[in-house]
Amino acid sequence: MNKGKVLVIGPVGSGKSTLTKRLLGMEDVPVKKTQSLEYTNWIIDSPGEYSQNPMYYRTLMATALEAKVLLIVQDATRRDCALPPNFASGFPLNPIGVITKIDHPNADIETATRFLRTVLPVGDIYLTSSVTLVGIKELKDRILSYL
Ligand SMILES: Nc1nc2c(ncn2[C@@H]2O[C@H](COP(=O)(O)OP(=O)(O)OP(=O)(O)O)[C@@H](O)[C@H]2O)c(=O)[nH]1
Ligand SMILES: [Mg+2]
Numbered sequence: 001m002n003k004g005k006v007l008v009i010g011p012v013g014s015g016k017s018t019l020t021k022r023l024l025g026m027e028d029v030p031v032k033k034t035q036s037l038e039y040t041n042w043i044i045d046s047p048g049e050y051s052q053n054p055m056y057y058r059t060l061m062a063t064a065l066e067a068k069v070l071l072i073v074q075d076a077t078r079r080d081c082a083l084p085p086n087f088a089s090g091f092p093l094n095p096i097g098v099i100t101k102i103d104h105p106n107a108d109i110e111t112a113t114r115f116l117r118t119v120l121p122v123g124d125i126y127l128t129s130s131v132t133l134v135g136i137k138e139l140k141d142r143i144l145s146y147l
Contacts, residue, residue, distance in 0.1 A: 004044040004066055005147050007093065010073025011082035012048030015100035018130040019073065020045045023140050037063060042147065051082045061091070069146045070095045074116040076107035076127075081115035088120040094146045097125035098139060103132045 008016045017031040020043050037059075038045040044063060050056035064070065070093040074081065088095040097120045099112045109127060116125055124142060128135035 003042065004039045005042045006069040006071060006143055007044045007046065007060070007064055007067040007091075008071045008073060009046050009051045009060060009083070010048065010071075010098075010100075011052050011075070011078070014048060014073045014075040014078070014082075015130055016048070016071075016073050017045050019071075019098065019100060019128065019136075022128075022130045022133065022136045023143070048082075064091045064093055067093055069093055069143055071098050071143070072096070072116065072120055073098050073100055074112045074119075075099075076101045076109055076112045077104050078115075079108070079111060081118060083119045085118045086121060088123070095120050095123050096139070096142060097123060099125060099127050101129060101131075102127050102134065103129035 008020060010016050017034050024041050034045055034047040050060055070091050072088055072095060076099050097116045101107055102109060113125060126135050126139040128139055
């Protein structure tokens with residue numbers, strides 16, 4: 001499969017790199033903070049700062065030109081949203097929403113869905129946990145259907 005077809009965005013600590021490992025079926029080595037765009041197999045993982053600071057939006061847009069699918073990550077334990085309303089529609093990509101950490105005791109799926117819907121008004125949202133692996137296979141199948 002081609003390199004870097006799926007761009008993963010979302011704020012710092014939302015679980016993008018852990019999710020990337022699960023999607024790629026990589027062994028359980030601890031993830032380090034992402035410092036720059038990381039190309040692994042068919043995924044482009046981004047640092048959370050790129051989603052939190054508009055200064056980086058142009059970089060995300062330019063990177064999107066290489067990709068086909070945009071994964072927008074929302075942490076189920078967060079009570080805020082990093083990205084501006086309708087951000088997904090600015091990308092010429094197939095957007096998929098992903099709520100991470102649904103295993104967490106502080107997870108609030110309803111609130112997370114509401115936040116993610118502001119960024120991604122239409123399109124699929126997958127509920128996932130990189131701990132229990134719930135939702136990972138379904139998400140991967142959906143992604144692969146676009147590639
Ligand atoms: N409970 C739980 N914790 C998770 C899950 N996914 C990730 N985490 C934890 O969340 C923290 C951040 O995960 P990362 O994957 O590094 O987050 P990131 O979005 O890549 O962060 P940046 O690289 O800083 O942008 C780590 O401590 C993970 O172990 C999950 O599904 N459930
Ligand atoms: Mg990371």
